[in-house]
Amino acid sequence: MELRPYQIEANKHIQEEWENGNNKTLLVLPTGLGKTVTFSDLTKTLVSKGERVLIMAHRGELLDQAADKLFKVTGLKTAVEKADDTAENSFYRVTVGSVQTLMREKRLKRFKRDHYDTIIVDEAHHIMASSYQSVLxxxxxxxxxxxxxxxxxxxxxxxxxxxxxLAYEYSLPDAIRNGYLSPMKALTIPLKIDLSGVAMTAGDFKASDVGSALDPYLYQIADEMIKYCSDRKTVIFLPLVATSKKFRDILNEKGFKAAEVNGESKDRAEILADFDAGKYNVLCNSMLLTEGWDSPEVDCVIMLRPTKSRPLYVQCIGRGLRLAEGKEDCLILDFLWHTERHELVHPANLIAKDDEIAAKMTEKMAELDEEEQPALFDLEEIAEVAESEVVQDRENSLADKLAEMKKRKRKLVDPLQFEMSIQSEDLMNYAPSFVWEMAPASDKQVAALEKFGIFPEEIENAGKATVLLDKLNKRKMAGLTTPKQIRFLESRGFQHVGTWNFDSARKLIDRIAGNGWRIPAGIVPSEYKGT
Structure with a gap:
């Protein structure tokens, strides 16, 4: 199987992270981009070096999928550590293992502590659980x-x-833009479902309370579905098995061909196969099909389980993003859950770069709610508009602070002035994620920043210092302006000097110096365009 460019690049970066001493690294690929194929190819490389590899997950379907894909992609067979099956004494160099089995002390002690050279954890957002931590x-x-x-x-x-x-991340917007995933359309339906009486548990809405709150609206939701997704292949996520079964029956009353699956369904495999074959056009489930299930023809997803968890929401909507012949887009039906107490995850959170942009997108999408008319949105288009507004708001809020900084009599440049001048959104919005990033900047980093002309005391952590130094080094190699050039010229009224090249700025500074440090005649700083 020929890997896509991003899969090749991902595996290259992963191995580089390990070579650089970052033994615990992360790969982020949206649902539908072939993460199993990616780490299968990586596994082949590791085995060729003589390594033993453990692929670990929390569900049997994920393990079966990993073993099957590994064999199809690489020809490698696997040992199994799950229930009665054990990899002990197996000559296979790859094991697929259930975390629920491996976490048991008796099972772990069958293996030497150095038995595996590499561990790959699928669905790694679960990794902080004690079960995973005991194995690791x-x-x-x-x-x-x-x-x-x-x-x-x-x-x-x-x-x-x-x-x-983080070794490598391929964003959902990039995947859609580059044709690897289906475009998304969001339809907001002005049906406000009241969640005011719903309790919270483990940081999210209590499923049993959501089921009760949802019940009075099921017939109305079915009527809306008739209008917008009668000709689509739809998967619906509901809070409870009882609610899922009830909604299946309502949909069948309304003329849909609906089926329902849950954790106790003995004929689950048959129902899923019949859904794929077209016997059913709607599949209801109580949050069962969030991971490890693929049906590329799905082109409509309805989330009737309001949540504060973006990972859960993304997993659900991701069921409809795979490409399929004849499929134009994936429609997300968004019913306007009414709650004043909690921030819900909405379609905007799928594609927005951060929470502020997501909130702006949701705000814009909700504006038509006042007209009580359904509104269809292209998420990429509305994200672009919202992002530009948020960036403008941020620049406006920083303007006064920046003006004060420009007046400071310092030999070194304030990093905020540099960030805004080079229009670096990744620096301005930087937030540390990993423990090492949150530590203070090292003495070596401080010295390097000072050498570049940056005032280091404004740098909050080592992660920001790393990103900033990387940016400065790349700018130096590309022949772009230095921080000191930026500060000098912008203090004279020139704009966004960070986008100019070094030689252009140097020549202008030489002209100003030769003119007694006055702006030469004929040059209007605010209108001057550097190169």
Whole structure:
């Protein structure tokens, strides 16, 4: 199987992280981009070097999928550590293992602590659970790769308690833009479902309360589905098995061909196969199909389980993002859950770079709610508009602070002035995720920043210092302006000097110096365009 460019690049970066001493590293690939294929190819490389590899997950379907894909992609067969099956004394160099089995002390002690050279954890957003940690602690000398489809800023901060680095991330917008995933359309339906009486448990809405709150609206939701997704292949996520079964029956009353699956369904495999074959056009489930299930023809997803968890939401919506012949897009039906107490995850959170942009997108999408008309949105288009507004708001809020900084009589340049001048959004919005990033900048970093002309005391942590130094080094190699050139020229009224090249700025400064440090005649700083 020929890997896609991003898969090749991902495996290259993972191995580089390990070579650089970051033994616990993370790979983020959205659902549908072939993360199993990616780490299968990596496994082949590791085995060719003589390594033993453990692929670990928390569900049997994920382990079966990993073993099957590994064999199809690489020809490698696997030992199994799950229930009655054991990899003890197996001559296979790859093991697929259930974390629920491996966490048991008796099972772990069958293996030497250095038995595995590398551990790959599928669906790694679960890795902080004690079950995973007990296994990883036992095989503490092994390199670790965590693979997940969901790691936004909040998630990365949580995962950063364990992982040393993020080896590679391919964003959902980039995947859609480059034709690897289906475009998304979001339809907001002005049906406000009241969640005011719903309790919280473990940081999210209590499923039993959500089921009760949802019940009175099921017939209305079915009527809306008739309007917008009668000709689509739809998967629906509901809070309870009872609610899922009830909604299946309502949909069949309304003329849909609906089926329902849950953890106790004995005929689950048959129902899923019939859904794939077209016997059913709607599949209801109580949060069962969030991981390890693929049906590329799904082109409509309805989330009737309101949540505060972005990873959960992304996993659900991801079921509809795979490419399929004849499929134009994936429609997300978003019913306007009404709650004043909690921030819900909305379609905007799928594609926004951060929470502020997601909030702006959701705000714009909700504006038409006042007209009580359904509104269809292209998420990429609205993200672009929202992002530009948020960036402008941020620049406006920083303007006064920057003006004060420009007046300071310092030999070194304030980093904020440099960041805004070079229009570096990644620096301005930087937030540390990993433990090492949160530590103070090292003496070596401080010295390097001072050498570049940056005032280091404004740098909050080692992670920001690393990103800034990388940016400065790349700018030097590209022949772009230095921080001191930026400060001098912008103090004279020139704009965004950070986008100019070094020689252009040097020549202008020489002209100003030769003119008694006055701006030469004919030059208007605010209108001057450097090169």
């Amino acid at each position: 602690d036992y095989f503490s000398s092994a390199k670790v790769l965590g693979v997940t489809a969901t790691a936004d800023r909040t998630d990365k901060k949580n995962l950063g308690q364990y992982f040393d680095s």
